Amino acid sequence: MAVGSAAIGGTPWLCAIAGIWAQAGSALLQIGPLARGKQSIMHRQDLHNALKMLEEQGLRRRRRTLESPQGAHVLVDGKPYIAFASNDYLGLAGHQELIEATQKAVLEWGVGGGASHLVSGHFGAHERLEAALAGFVGQEDALLFSNGYMANLGVVTALVGRGDAIFADKLNHASLNDACVLSRAEFRRFPHNDMDALARQLETTPAKTKLIVADAVYSMDGDVAPIHELVALADRYDAWLLLDDAHGFGVLGPHGRGTLLAFEVSSPRVIYMATLGKAAGVSGAFVAGSAELIEWLVQRARTYIYTTSQPPMLAATLLKSLELIERDDWRRERLQASISQLKAGLAGLKWRLLPSETAIQPLIIGDNGDALRVTEGLRDLGLWVPAIRPPTVAPGTARLRISVSAAHVPDDIDKLCVALQQLAR
Numbered sequence: 001m002a003v004g005s006a007a008i009g010g011t012p013w014l015c016a017i018a019g020i021w022a023q024a025g026s027a028l029l030q031i032g033p034l035a036r037g038k039q040s041i042m043h044r045q046d047l048h049n050a051l052k053m054l055e056e057q058g059l060r061r062r063r064r065t066l067e068s069p070q071g072a073h074v075l076v077d078g079k080p081y082i083a084f085a086s087n088d089y090l091g092l093a094g095h096q097e098l099i100e101a102t103q104k105a106v107l108e109w110g111v112g113g114g115a116s117h118l119v120s121g122h123f124g125a126h127e128r129l130e131a132a133l134a135g136f137v138g139q140e141d142a143l144l145f146s147n148g149y150m151a152n153l154g155v156v157t158a159l160v161g162r163g164d165a166i167f168a169d170k171l172n173h174a175s176l177n178d179a180c181v182l183s184r185a186e187f188r189r190f191p192h193n194d195m196d197a198l199a200r201q202l203e204t205t206p207a208k209t210k211l212i213v214a215d216a217v218y219s220m221d222g223d224v225a226p227i228h229e230l231v232a233l234a235d236r237y238d239a240w241l242l243l244d245d246a247h248g249f250g251v252l253g254p255h256g257r258g259t260l261l262a263f264e265v266s267s268p269r270v271i272y273m274a275t276l277g278k279a280a281g282v283s284g285a286f287v288a289g290s291a292e293l294i295e296w297l298v299q300r301a302r303t304y305i306y307t308t309s310q311p312p313m314l315a316a317t318l319l320k321s322l323e324l325i326e327r328d329d330w331r332r333e334r335l336q337a338s339i340s341q342l343k344a345g346l347a348g349l350k351w352r353l354l355p356s357e358t359a360i361q362p363l364i365i366g367d368n369g370d371a372l373r374v375t376e377g378l379r380d381l382g383l384w385v386p387a388i389r390p391p392t393v394a395p396g397t398a399r400l401r402i403s404v405s406a407a408h409v410p411d412d413i414d415k416l417c418v419a420l421q422q423l424a425r
């Protein structure tokens with residue numbers, strides 16, 4: 001296992017970014033002809049037409065505006081909803097103890113970080129949070145990033161570059177895919193959870209530095225990656241393994257310590273990444289691993305180096321959040337009870353839940369228009385469940401991403417099940 005050649009030699013980032021966006025236009029942006037017509041993208045009428053096309057295909061997304069804190073019960077455009085729409089899996093985003101911790105933190109640390117970490121934006125609150133996070137997930141050290149997208153871009157591009165190879169699950173999160181493209185390493189994808197295919201790719205690669213990249217819990221399917229097999233392959237082929245535990249941290253493992261500890265695996269090849277804007281209820285992300293890995297990221301992860309630090313008051317708030325995650329096992333128990341209730345309540349429905357044991361419970365509808373109609377029908381009944389459509393998921397697999405939280409009460413789950421039974425008729 002080596003640190004990639006481009007990482008050592010220094011990646012020509014600006015050229016890389018320009019090239020990547022041109023190259024990745026159709027794959028990442030999915031705006032059809034616009035991505036190909038470099039000059040037409042500048043024209044307002046072309047944008048108008050492309051937006052119209054998205055509308056006609058049922059692919060135009062709209063933002064809805066919350067007028068209340070995030071949670072299981074929210075106010076949207078003046079109307080109350082039971083929400084199954086966020087990643088606030090433990091119900092911490094609007095939690096009183098976290099609000100009070102933030103109030104205290106803002107008096108201690110002020111509002112902004114004011115500079116990047118390596119200049120003058122690294123605070124005691126960051127240091128303490130990093131140490132606490134590392135200990136919590138059983139790793140030597142940790143590094144805090146402003147969000148998960150930046151963490152993934154930073155890690156991948158710091159470890160591999162031209163001449164290296166990345167092996168990525170087909171259903172990985174977009175931020176991982178973007179990171180892989182940006183790295184300029186050879187970017188190979190294997191069918192979802194297909195360990196034989198991954199083994200074949202690892203077997204035949206001539207690359208010296210290899211990086212396997214996978215979500216630990218898949219964000220749109222809710223299934224857990226085959227962690228033991230991934231670690232075994234990383235060990236066998238001397239590859240790094242980056243595990244993105246955005247949806248497992250706080251939810252899985254003893255006291256919510258995450259997917260790695262849930263599977264009781266440890267390997268020097270594993271790089272653990274998790275986000276802090278989901279179950280932790282705040283914002284940010286971290287990468288954990290050996291002290292050398294973290295020091296290398298401090299030196300080379302550009303999305304760590306060239307950006308203003310996360311406000312230290314948020315780091316201080318996150319210390320409190322970590323305390324609640326560890327302390328409140330009842331939140332995970334309640335979450336599991338709600339998941340079981342949901343599954344029982346939707347049994348026999350014409351739409352099927354994917355086999356997921358996590359807080360992400362996707363109900364496959366299929367057609368984009370149908371998914372929108374169901375989501376709108378639920379909305380009329382005061383229930384908010386987002387419809388997820390291509391390009392986020394594969395064509396023909398539009399779905400409702402039902403996101404369950406510890407903040408839901410049995411009556412919330414009941415209402416959703418009754419409404420879906422009604423709409424399925």
Ligand SMILES: Cc1ncc(COP(=O)(O)O)c(C=O)c1O
Pocket residue numbers: 146147148149150152173175215219244246247275276277284285
């Ligand atoms: C698997 C996964 N990784 C990374 C991210 C990005 O994290 P963040 O929202 O903190 O940028 C997300 C979701 O946003 C995600 O679902």
